[in-house]
Amino acid sequence: MHAVGRGGTYHPYGGMTVWYALVDCNNFYASCEKVCNPALWNRPVVVLSNNDGNVIARCPLAKALGIAMGAPFHQCKETIARHHVAVFSSNYALYGDMSRRVMDTLATCAPYVEVYSIDEAFLLCDVPVAEAEDYARSIKQKVLQWTGIPVSVGMGATKTLAKLANHIAKKRTHHGVFVMAGDSYCKSLLETIDIAEVWGIGFRYARMLQSHGIYNVWQLINADDSFIKKKMTVVGLRTVYELRGIPCIGWEDIPPPKKAIVSSRSFGKPVESLHELTQAAAHYSAIAAGKLRRQHSAAGAVTVFVSTNPFKDEPQYSSSATVVLDMHTAYTPDIIAAAHAALHTIYREGYRYKKAGIMLTDIVPSQELSPTLFMHMQRYEKRHQLMQTLDSINSKYGRGTVYFASEGIARPWSMRRCYLSPRYTTHWDELPVAR
DNA sequence: TCTGGGGTCCTAGGACCC
DNA sequence: TCTGGGGTCCTAGGACCC
Numbered sequence: 001m002h003a004v005g006r007g008g009t010y011h012p013y014g015g016m017t018v019w020y021a022l023v024d025c026n027n028f029y030a031s032c033e034k035v036c037n038p039a040l041w042n043r044p045v046v047v048l049s050n051n052d053g054n055v056i057a058r059c060p061l062a063k064a065l066g067i068a069m070g071a072p073f074h075q076c077k078e079t080i081a082r083h084h085v086a087v088f089s090s091n092y093a094l095y096g097d098m099s100r101r102v103m104d105t106l107a108t109c110a111p112y113v114e115v116y117s118i119d120e121a122f123l124l125c126d127v128p129v130a131e132a133e134d135y136a137r138s139i140k141q142k143v144l145q146w147t148g149i150p151v152s153v154g155m156g157a158t159k160t161l162a163k164l165a166n167h168i169a170k171k172r173t174h175h176g177v178f179v180m181a182g183d184s185y186c187k188s189l190l191e192t193i194d195i196a197e198v199w200g201i202g203f204r205y206a207r208m209l210q211s212h213g214i215y216n217v218w219q220l221i222n223a224d225d226s227f228i229k230k231k232m233t234v235v236g237l238r239t240v241y242e243l244r245g246i247p248c249i250g251w252e253d254i255p256p257p258k259k260a261i262v263s264s265r266s267f268g269k270p271v272e273s274l275h276e277l278t279q280a281a282a283h284y285s286a287i288a289a290g291k292l293r294r295q296h297s298a299a300g301a302v303t304v305f306v307s308t309n310p311f312k313d314e315p316q317y318s319s320s321a322t323v324v325l326d327m328h329t330a331y332t333p334d335i336i337a338a339a340h341a342a343l344h345t346i347y348r349e350g351y352r353y354k355k356a357g358i359m360l361t362d363i364v365p366s367q368e369l370s371p372t373l374f375m376h377m378q379r380y381e382k383r384h385q386l387m388q389t390l391d392s393i394n395s396k397y398g399r400g401t402v403y404f405a406s407e408g409i410a411r412p413w414s415m416r417r418c419y420l421s422p423r424y425t426t427h428w429d430e431l432p433v434a435r
Numbered sequence: 436t437c438t439g440g441g442g443t444c445c446t447a448g449g450a451c452c453c
Numbered sequence: 454t455c456t457g458g459g460g461t462c463c464t465a466g467g468a469c470c471c
Binding site for chain 3: 116117118119120199200201202203204205232233235236
C-alpha cells in the first residue's frame with residue numbers, strides 16, 4: 001500500500017525514530033484574558049464569538065457552571081449574571097500576540113516546532129521513551145512560567161497519536177501530560193477511546209463507522225484497509241495508518257503560502273445601502289491584501305460575496321461575483337477597486353444584508369512578478385513602497401492606525417464587540433497598569 | 436434577540452482534445 | 454453497424470480541521 005504515504009516523514013537525524021509531541025493551550029482565549037487581569041483568577045470567564053453571538057471558550061470554573069461550548073450568549077445570560085461570570089468579546093489582537101509568545105517558548109524546547117493553529121503546535125521529539133513524560137512536564141512548566149498560559153502535552157509515534165495522547169492528557173489526567181508509547185500504547189487503553197476523538201474523524205465519518213460496528217480506536221486500527229479507503233478515501237486510510245503508528249502526515253517546517261485568502265464578517269446590524277456595503281468591501285479588501293503581502297504573494301482574482309440572514313423570515317438573497325485582475329497584485333487600492341466593481345454587479349436593493357466578504361484567489365509568489373508594458377518601473381516601485389510604509393506603521397502602532405477613506409470612518413456595520421478587553425500587549429495606550 | 440470565520444484536500448463528473 | 458479510450462482542466466460538493 002505505497003499509496004498511503006505522502007512524501008514520508010522528515011527524518012532530521014537519519015535513521016533515528018521520529019516522534020511527536022502535541023502541545024495545546026488549555027481554554028486558550030479564556031486563559032489569555034486571565035493572564036492579563038488578576039482580578040479574574042478566581043472568577044469564571046467566558047469568551048464570545050464575533051458579534052458576541054456564542055460562547056467559544058470557557059475557563060474550568062465556567063465549564064463547571066454547565067455553560068456549554070457554542071451556547072448562544074443570550075441563552076446563558078441568566079447563569080452568567082447569577083454567578084458573576086466575566087464575559088469577553090473575542091480580542092484577536094491579544095490572542096494572536098499571546099500565541100506568538102507561547103510558540104516562541106516552544107521553539108526553545110525542541111529542535112523543530114510546527115505551529116498548527118493559534119493554540120497548538122507539534123514538536124519533534126528527540127528524547128528516549130523512558131524520559132518522555134519528564135520532558136513533557138518540563139515543556140508544560142516552562143510555558144506556564146514564561147507566558148502564564150496552561151498547556152496540555154501529548155506524545156506519540158505519529159501526529160495522530162500525539163493528538164490522541166493530548167486528548168487523554170486533558171480528559172483523564174490531573175497533570176495534563178500523557179505519553180502514548182511503550183506499555184501505554186495498548187489494546188486495553190485504545191478500546192476505551194471513542195473514534196469521534198480521533199483527529200480526522202468528524203461527525204459524519206464517526207456515524208458511518210458506527211453503523212458498521214466500529215466504535216472505538218482499537219476497532220478502527222483493526223479495520224479492513226479497502227473498506228476504509230472505499231468509505232473515507234485515502235485521507236481516512238492515512239488516519240488509520242497513523243493510528244497504527246506508521247507516519248503518513250509529514251513535517252511542515254515552513255507553512256506553505258495560502259492558496260486562497262478570505263476576509264468576511266457578519267455585520268453588527270442588517271445593512272441595506274450600497275454605500276455601507278461598499279465600505280465593508282473596502283475594509284475586508286484591505287485586511288485580505290495585508291495578509292497577502294505578509295506572505296509575499298499577489299492575487300490574480302477577487303471574489304465578493306454578500307448574503308442576507310438565513311435565520312430570518314424575510315426576503316433572502318445571496319450572490320457572489322469574481323473579477324479577474326489585469327495583472328497579479330497585492331496593492332490594496334487595486335483590490336478595493338476590483339471588489340467594488342464586483343459588488344456593483346451583484347448588489348440588489350431592498351434586502352437586509354447580514355454578511356459580506358471577499359476572497360483572493362489565483363495567488364502567486366510576488367517575486368515572480370515584474371512591471372508590465374503598461375506600468376513603468378518607477379510607478380511599480382512607488383506603489384510597493386507605499387504599501388510597505390502602510391504595513392510598517394500599522395505593525396508598529398496597531399492595525400487600523402492608517403487606513404483607506406473608502407473603508408469608512410464610523411462603520412455602523414462593524415461587528416458588535418460589547419465586552420472587549422484592552423489590547424494589553426499590542427497597543428501602547430492599552431498596556432496593563434500595575435498599582 | 437441570537438445562531439463565527441478561515442482554511443485544506445479529495446472525488447466525481449462534464450467539457451474538450453486527439 | 455460501429456459509437457473506443459486516454460488525457461487534462463475545471464467545478465461542485467463533501468469531508469475534515471481549528
